[in-house]
Amino acid sequence: MEDNKKEQLVVCSNSGCVSSGSVDVFIKLLDRVYNDPDLSDKYVVKKGGCHGFCEVGPTLIAGNDKVFYIKLTEEKIDDIIESHLKNGIIAEKYCFYDLLHKKRILFYDEIPFIAKQNRLILKDSPFYDPEDIDDYIAGGGFKALEKVLANDNQIEICRIIKDSGLRGRGGGGFHTGDKWLKQAEQISQPKYVICNGDEGDPGTYMDRSLLEGDPYRVLEGLLIAGYATMSNIGIVYTRNDYDLALSRIKSAIQKLYERGYAGNSVMGKQFSFDIKLEIAPGAYITGEETALIASLESRRGNPRVKPPYPIENGLFGNPTMVNNVETLSNIRDIILNTDAYSKFGSDESKGTKLLTLSGAVKNSGLVEMPFGITFNELINEIGGGMLKVSKLKAIQIGGSSGTILPASMIHEQISFENLKKFNASIGAGGVVVLDENTCIIELAKFYIEFSEHESCGFCVPCREGTQKILNILNRIIDGNGKIDDIEKLKNISMVMYQTSLCGLGKEASNPILGMLHYFEDELKEHIIHKKCRAGVCPKLVxxxxxxxxxxxxxxxxxxxxxxxxxxxxxxxxxxxxxxxxxxxxxxxxxxxxxxxxx
Amino acid sequence: MDKIRSSNKIDLILSHYKNPQRSDLSKILLAIQAEFGSLDQDIIKKVSSFINISSTEIYGYASFYSMFYLTKPGKYKIRVCKGTACHVKGSKNIIDAIEKYIDIKAGESSKDGLFYLETVSCLGVCALAPVMMIDDKTYSRVNSMMIKTIIDDIRETENINGR
Structure with a gap:
């Protein structure tokens, strides 16, 4: 039988599952199936991209029914082969058990964590081999690029992106279409498009998942961005720590050249586009676009004052447009289904957003939902509720520059415009659910410690402010806090917000402001009664x-x-x-x- | 003797760059680091005269980023994640446990040159927190008991290979 008519056995091959041992599982399965003519005639074993449910990895999606086996080991593979592949009886005991409804769930499409999501970008990724360009093409890959290349009016393509309402997913929320139009207007050459994958916010990993799980989708977005803005060099920029993402992107770029999707005359058209991979040397601040460009020029990653924006004066003084990995992943769907895309999301936030759900929830992992869903839907429906019997205390959204929101806000919508009302931002999309065993003061200290460490030290408010706040919080946690510390925290935070040069400094005080606003009781308890209700601060218990x-x-x-x-x-x-x-x-x-x- | 040999190796790396630009700095430093494991003063001085950037500036550049090592790290690089998810699931205990067990502090190498411990902001495997990496291998849902086993294993393999 031909390979494409056989039933598929897909083993997840992303970092999460790899760290749980999916490579051994894959080799074992491959070995057993290929050495057994009965099995190899019926099944094909392959690697898959990310399904986002990293917690239960390594996983196997088996056959046309998509039976979902979790937490696999080599022994379990033997059982599954015997019972499912040979005798057609699903090995139920290795499937997902839904604690909430107390029943086994056998099929991938019925797992609540996945069924309740609204997937657009991640829809196909679990079933395609991220290392195989043919698999991507067979699934409709490069159709969007082909459609775009047939259009000679590049400005029109930029307008399609603008009309779709797509906003930057890296944290700023700037309208992507506006950026593209601005870049398209620049006349000097060369023009750069940078795919920013220097993700480093604590608790976020959507860029890594996309680069590992669906590298061709990201690259197709980059190619379209290059064509629409008449740029000729694309740079994929990602972290040194992301070994798997780096190797996959590297081989994907090579394949693009081999197949004529990159280089001179892309797909036989009059458009040449070179793609390079650059490694971020490892500093959180290089996620900021001017610092990113500085690091590419082998300089210290200090941000600079904007304007001029990188589009006017960027890498080596040339026009440079920086787009986030997730932003570029949206492009393919926008081009192919423009109308359908805009139906997703809320008024001012269109499309879907990848959120990384972690902390004290039953199911943690990568979630894709349209803008406008509430925290309640995210935590209780997709996340399966709180872990064990703990009670929700707070929600942290937006990483180190995000705010800590109290449990009472659980019915608020997640969108750019709604979160802005509470001085919160969606950031890169990290959502950490916190139960009563978390001390908010200690958590705020954790974030400020991070910002203090990652501050580039260039401008005074950020460098000194983070240190001063950290000192005060340390004092409070050690039981030596004074009541006027609250006022000091407020002042320093406001000064940092108003006078820092870049986003890191401006937003670094957000967790502190959130703590002061929503959890003042707990802070006062620490200062006056020397008590930590969560029992976390060592000197106070x-x-x-x-x-x-x-x-x-x-x-x-x-x-x-x-x-x-x-x-x-x-x-x-x-x-x-x-x-x-x-x-x-x-x-x-x-x-x-x-x-x-x- | 060692000095002459290392000097030759640096020259070999530098000879790839006929017309060095400022933006080549990161590539040059990385190539040298891949060869020697870290960038010491002599190396920085040599690169400085080659590329015509002051050695203070090169030091400022290299010390800014976590990818460059200015002192030689241990053979096994232990990276413990300190992201939010790992933090709330007790990554501090993991760091404490390692620090106690190998007797080093984060950012240091052990005396026998075997281990180097650093903390990183987020490794992006939050669903399996707490997480740590030793070189390329990721360990998920780590606890203090696992630390002892993992480190003992490494020490044992080193002992066998060393003999």
Missing amino acids: RYKIEKDSCIGCGACTLNCPVNAIVGTHGQYHTIDGELCIRCGQCYKVCPKDAITRS
């Missing part, structure tokens, strides 16, 4: 073993990293308050809940 409940099992003694717990087996144990570092390990491991926190 005390651990004690209750005499009546302790059975003397010794679990706490074994797990204590500083040997602060003493006691004979079978008898009441005690904690030495002097030695204790309040890490909370004993509290977590005690089988009788005999350890109390105060």
